[in-house]
Amino acid sequence: MKRSITLILLAAALLLAAPASAPAWGTLEDVRYKIKGEDGNHWAHLLGRGKIVRGNELGGKISFTFDDGPDHRTTPIILDELDRFGVKAAFFVNGHRFHSRTAGGVENQAVLREVHRRGHFIGNHTFTHKDITALDDEGWRLEVLQVDQLVRMITGRRTWIFRPPFGAANTETLGRLSAEGYTVVMWNLDPLDWKADNALELLERTKKVVEENPDGGVILLHDTNRKTAEALPLIFEWLQERNTRLTALGQPTLDIVGIDHFIRHKRKNR
Ligand SMILES: [Zn+2]
Structure with missing residues (x-):
């Protein structure tokens, strides 16, 4: 269902295809533009145009x-578990x-604010x-720009990160997202939570994906998904237990971090 794309090839294609008037980035990871936190967002300065987090x-x-949220029936449960x-x-x-x-929609606005x-x-x-x-130009306005406007109205902050539905992106769309100041955030760990019949099955799916990718990444x-909300504490408990076990063995652990860590890491390694 999810379309796989080869972003490295896209990055190369974007370099070749960038018109003279476009921002002159070296590679998609090469941040030439510092976003100066126009809205005072404390992490905005970490982000830059044309970057992709894989x-x-x-x-x-x-x-x-x-x-795919927010959903006032399930997102608040997830927020409470994240806090816990x-x-x-x-x-x-x-x-x-x-x-x-x-x-x-109005209930979901309150959840977004939260x-x-x-x-x-x-x-x-x-x-x-x-x-x-x-998308054509009008579609872009409705599907991409409008979402940012709504988020700004509700939270007072713009959106700096973008995830393409189905992982579908090409040279043109990556260039447009870059011009809008977005960092594109993909993922490398997908337990297919929507396929799980219950929370325990999702826990097992997650364990499998993580053990197959012991260096971690973006999940x-x-x-x-209600099952995701139910599985989340089980997943966190398992990760904590796994870290304790690996620490005792003197092996590397898997720390849980915010997505900004991945973006900051890219800046350091330019
Ligand atoms: Zn989606």
Whole structure:
């Protein structure tokens, strides 16, 4: 279902295809533009145009990301668990969920405000979960720019990170996202939470994905999924227990960090 893309090739293609008037970046990781925190956002200065976080660049760390919300029935449960375990996550939101005219939209606006208030990162995931490679100019305005406007209205902050629905992106869309100042955040750990029949199955799926990728990375979950909300404390407890066990053996652990750690890491290694 999810389209796999080869971002390295895209990066090369973008370099070749960038018109003379476009920002002159060296590679997609090469940040030429410092975002100076126009809105006072404390982490905005970490972000830059044209960067892509893939997830596998920061060994020994794991970052939690939640897509397709917010949902007033499930996201608050996840927020409480994140607080209980002292974890900061990123939420890639769909704008239609907190549009006033959507059923539950006003409730979801309150949840979005709460995501922001509790110090999590809010990212753009389009208005109605569209494949951005198929958008015309009007579609781009509605699906990408409108979501940022809504988030600004509700939280007072712009969105700096973007996750393409289905992981679908191409040279043109990566260039447009870059021009809008976005860092694109992909993922490398996908337990397919939407496929799990129950919380225990999701825990097992997550264990498998993590053990297969012992260097960690960016994990993709969905805060719209009740089983994900139920599995989250089990996953955190397992990670804590795993770290304790590995520490005793003198082996590397997997610390849970915010997505900003992955972005900051890229800046340091320019
Ligand atoms: Zn999605």
